[in-house]
Amino acid sequence: MANLRADTCPDISALANEVDLLMVFGGDGTMLSVARALRGSATPVFGINVGGLGFLTSVQAPEVPKVLQQLWTGAYVVESRSLIETTVRSANELQPQVALNDFVLSRGTASRLIELDVKIDGETLTRYRCDGLIVSSPTGSTAYSLAAGGAVVSPAAEVFAITPICPHTLSNRSVIVGLQSKIEVTVLSQKLEVFLTADGQEQTPLTFGNVVQIYRSRKSVRLVRLPGRSFFETLRKKLSWSGSNV
Amino acid sequence: MANLRADTCPDISALANEVDLLMVFGGDGTMLSVARALRGSATPVFGINVGGLGFLTSVQAPEVPKVLQQLWTGAYVVESRSLIETTVRSANELQPQVALNDFVLSRGTASRLIELDVKIDGETLTRYRCDGLIVSSPTGSTAYSLAAGGAVVSPAAEVFAITPICPHTLSNRSVIVGLQSKIEVTVLSQKLEVFLTADGQEQTPLTFGNVVQIYRSRKSVRLVRLPGRSFFETLRKKLSWSGSNV
Amino acid sequence: MANLRADTCPDISALANEVDLLMVFGGDGTMLSVARALRGSATPVFGINVGGLGFLTSVQAPEVPKVLQQLWTGAYVVESRSLIETTVRSANELQPQVALNDFVLSRGTASRLIELDVKIDGETLTRYRCDGLIVSSPTGSTAYSLAAGGAVVSPAAEVFAITPICPHTLSNRSVIVGLQSKIEVTVLSQKLEVFLTADGQEQTPLTFGNVVQIYRSRKSVRLVRLPGRSFFETLRKKLSWSGSNV
């Protein structure tokens, strides 16, 4: 095992490859940056929540002493979570980026709507006039996509959730497409700032005509889960989710 | 080819097996009953809409003359659509039922909420107090599930959409789970009528303690689609769906 | 003061007029039937919750001993809540009905959509194809209307919330109109059972062509509230409502 800090560690991916299990102390933000930095390493990640919601972590910090023995004996489940990837077609060649939760296209501070054309596997979905658009992995469905009104997606469902942010239409719904699909978003706004953000952390400016392709990555991240703690239990406990109020 | 009427035909499945392509004249209701009656036959179904929305049909009736030649030359796409299946565990053994769109558990005329406990692959999802619950296939996402506020699911996404009808909670969302999952709904209401309905057509009364299992069927139905008419185009044209209003 | 049971009491309205304050033991259902039975009596009603959510009651049963003294000294607030009223234009003259929460038009057990035409002050709102339609008073916004996705309305806002149940459209929104408006709903379904329900309790069958007029009643009900217990606090505590999850 190895304890490390995402920001001070020169090469998380290299370190991960030398250990059997990576323990990460932090919140969901730390988990997201570690997931991207691992660049597809197969080493399982055990997240210890030290703040915030902790959707991606396995346990709360105070539980660590009692679960160490459990980890040692191998009494845990490893879940593979798909990463998603983006390539931007533009004048300046941009590096592909990966994300665990989502890619978001959004406007800057100006209070004007941006226009985005969306294609799924080459077929037109629709043209959005909106504050932004969230393309979420299954893992990301409980993050920003949920705040924008999106559906709850089980981590085991192999789909993207495409959820617009404040589209100026009455017919707003989350759109669910297979994770094997290629999503293509073209920026149609001419004078407004548009940003592409990976996992709410890395921001890239876009301009008119840029084409953002989003697809399943060949890489994934392997998260450790303790038996008996399901995704739906987390949803009920951490997001007060319930089908009834009494 | 064979033209037939779903209600007068003694055995659609047998007929289908003798032809290369089945032409069905009707609306979505006819398509649904044919899909169930085919019992997994591999013969492609070409639906000709003579009323209503026509989500499942391939063309409008007036287009038939001009598309016949196209069909003859094989210039069409066959899409396999998953059927879903249910088995009810109860005192009287019930036959498994199939559906193309959805299974719905709902209350009768009494204006009281029913209570349903839902498990996904053995893990508790939640307990709903609601008017009903829709378990929809990808194909069914644009039917009743959409009316209940559910997400739009591409036919190619291999998922169930689980959408409650008027649950007494503020935290209502559609839940998306993989089509490989087993969904188990237990009726917890003691004095109220509860019904299980397949594709809005076949109704079975349920009682307290009945357990309804819903899972992907090994059967599917093969729908003919003309090239250039995508699911999303249908959505935009038939449901006035749009990401923008100008 | 007088303790009484809604179902055994021959004339709640007459009794109420002989006392200074009416104590009602029960849940929201009891409060609703008492509110209707009072027929506009000005006597304040103090509800003691003995089960369920208790949106309309003032305190929980165990609190009664400690609040009696408070009531005696007059340390309470009386809130006037508008009643709403309906008249049905049909072959057989129907008596006007009152409700505190809502009037609901809904279909019977048959799984078919009903069609309803809605006018506001003589101007067409829209034609709904739906499972039903809820016309809610401000007080009723946290009852069935909320379950159908409606907005939360403060009791002090003088509006109706009109919320369809599972309309087959993507553009579903709650519609808010002033409480001084006249709402007119015409039943357009020919062969289906349609019911009109007052406060989820009294059901009247309707037929094709019946016109249901809904408007503010000249009567109201006066509810006792203890100082420091606001509507929004009830919303947060009883419906787990929150603008944030951490």
Place this chain on the structure above:
Amino acid sequence: MANLRADTCPDISALANEVDLLMVFGGDGTMLSVARALRGSATPVFGINVGGLGFLTSVQAPEVPKVLQQLWTGAYVVESRSLIETTVRSANELQPQVALNDFVLSRGTASRLIELDVKIDGETLTRYRCDGLIVSSPTGSTAYSLAAGGAVVSPAAEVFAITPICPHTLSNRSVIVGLQSKIEVTVLSQKLEVFLTADGQEQTPLTFGNVVQIYRSRKSVRLVRLPGRSFFETLRKKLSWSGSNV
């Protein structure tokens, strides 16, 4: 009558007071800036739409010739629309601002949630963690509030709609409060930029601890409407609103 351009005219309010009816050529943006610039003048405003949705305008530009005679004979309706007003309590005294549609508190480009505490008439509503918060007049309900999932409010309903933008919660609903209420929003985010925007046009930066009070203005704006063109008709035509899809 007087034709003028909002941006070149030194004092719209003074001009308006010299004429019987103000004709405004433009879209909703122009109407909004004229409405604010009129500072409560009682002169009716007749908007001629030359682009965009035109919710606030009375007619489309090509209709002008045929409606001039109608205006001359007085065959029109004048609707008074409430303005809303805001005062910011902060270190630097800020001028009160008015708006016809809405006041929006929102974050800058940083992809972090802002925290806002909201009180209604001194009682806590909730604390939002969100991208922003829209406080809309009845007139503004079909603008940004609608895009954020808010209810549709008739112009005659005297209420505010309070609608959060992407709150991180499952229990997101529009909240409707009476127009006589005082709404108080306190900025709780310490390091993030927060902006207050009036009608999507005038932006004021806010900082930690600023308290934004929003209330009904004593001023209003009087809009000309041609008989037979109701708000709901506009909604159906311009926003493809419908209670049914067939």
